[in-house]
Amino acid sequence: MIPRPSGVGIAVASLLAIGSVCFAAESDSTYAPGMGGVGGMIGGSHFAADADYSDGAQPRFAFSADFRYAVNDWLRWQLSPGFSWAAYQNDTRAPFRDINFPADSTKDEYLTLLLPASIQVQVLLRRGLWVYHVGAGPGAYRVWVQSRRKVLKDPATFDLHRGVYPGVTAQIGAERFMRAIRRTSVEFSLVGHLVFAQRDEQFPSGFNSNLLAVEARVGAHYYFDLTRGSASRGSPAAGRAP
Numbered sequence: 001m002i003p004r005p006s007g008v009g010i011a012v013a014s015l016l017a018i019g020s021v022c023f024a025a026e027s028d029s030t031y032a033p034g035m036g037g038v039g040g041m042i043g044g045s046h047f048a049a050d051a052d053y054s055d056g057a058q059p060r061f062a063f064s065a066d067f068r069y070a071v072n073d074w075l076r077w078q079l080s081p082g083f084s085w086a087a088y089q090n091d092t093r094a095p096f097r098d099i100n101f102p103a104d105s106t107k108d109e110y111l112t113l114l115l116p117a118s119i120q121v122q123v124l125l126r127r128g129l130w131v132y133h134v135g136a137g138p139g140a141y142r143v144w145v146q147s148r149r150k151v152l153k154d155p156a157t158f159d160l161h162r163g164v165y166p167g168v169t170a171q172i173g174a175e176r177f178m179r180a181i182r183r184t185s186v187e188f189s190l191v192g193h194l195v196f197a198q199r200d201e202q203f204p205s206g207f208n209s210n211l212l213a214v215e216a217r218v219g220a221h222y223y224f225d226l227t228r229g230s231a232s233r234g235s236p237a238a239g240r241a242p
Contacts, residue, residue, distance in 0.1 A: 031131060031177060031185075031223055037068040039221030041189065045084035045114075049212035053112055053197075056092025060085050062215040064116075064191075069226070078120045078135065080169075084213055085113045095206025096155050098147045110152070114213055115142040116193050118169040129177045131185070136170040141195040145207050152207070159202045167195035175221065183223045191215040 045062035047054045064082035071077065088107035098104055118139030125132040144162030145152040152161040173189025195211040202208075 031070065031126075031183075032225075033070050033072045034225060034227035035070045035223045036226045037066070037070075037221045037223040039066045039068075039185075039187070039219055040064065041066065041187070041217035041219030043215055043217035043219075045086070045213055045215045047086040047112065047211065048214050049210070051209040052095050052207045053086070053209060053211045056089040056107055057086040057112075058089060060087060062213075062217065064215075064217065064219075066221065068122075068221070068223075070223075073126065074124045076122050076124060076133075078122055079118075080120070081115075081117045083113075083115055084215060085111055086213075087111055099153050099155055099158075100150050101148055104147065109148045111146045112207075112211075113144050113146065114193070114195070114211070116167070116169065116195075117141075118167075118193070120169060120171060122171070129179070130174060131177070132174045133189075134170075134172045136168065139167045139169050139193065141165050141167045141193065141197070141211075143195060143197050143211060154203050154205045156205050157202055161203060161207055163197070163199065163202075165195050165197045167193060167197075169193050173217075185221050185223070187217075187219055187221060189217050191217060 041062075041064045043062050044059050046059045047057040062082065062084035064080050067079045068076055088110050090106060090108045092107045094105060094107050094110065101109070116139050118137055120135040120137035122133045122135030142162070142164045144160075153159065154161060169191065171189055171191045173187055175185040175187035177183075177185045191214070193211075193213045193215075195213070197211045198209050200208060
């Protein structure tokens with residue numbers, strides 16, 4: 001009953017392939033201002049808080065895709081869609097009986113799914129082939145809870161337990177650029193998502209709190225020069241007839 005991550009994996013692979021094909025003709029260079037980057041990360045996710053979201057939660061895989069732009073030597077921004085989820089221990093009691101499956105008294109068949117889309121501003125520290133970063137920013141988060149693949153329904157309001165909520169994200173990590181392929185980096189990072197998912201009027205029976213997901217990731221990014229084309233069009237030679 002675990003959702004298949006194949007779509008996310010295909011999207012990440014596509015981003016890397018597009019970057020490699022479109023910019024393969026450019027000469028290798030180190031990370032520099034004006035460069036964009038595409039990449040993907042995979043790792044583990046744990047729902048650390050709060051209440052029913054975290055009670056009995058078990059770690060599961062997490063995935064993300066990244067688009068980055070280097071503003072200068074020490075600052076960049078990043079746009080990241082992703083996906084993660086949590087399953088629950090067999091003996092963890094459910095906060096209420098599911099209307100569709102009233103015989104279930106535990107969260108054995110429950111899943112909480114999280115689909116984040118965030119934007120960050122990241123501060124960088126460069127040391128040779130290493131680039132360290134710390135960043136934070138806002139996000140929009142789709143959260144839904146399932147029991148036996150059906151979206152959970154609150155027994156008091158009969159509202160389906162799903163929605164899009166605001167939240168914030170923070171990230172710290174390090175990436176090392178490869179000597180042979182200087183536009184490609186391997187990265188390790190820790191990421192936190194705090195989702196403001198409490199809705200007292202909709203979900204008074206349970207799964208009604210903020211949600212904190214913590215992720216450890218590893219992945220790769222490919223960087224390319226976004227300023228080359230604009231510089232060529234703006235040069236005096238660009239407008240001259242042959």
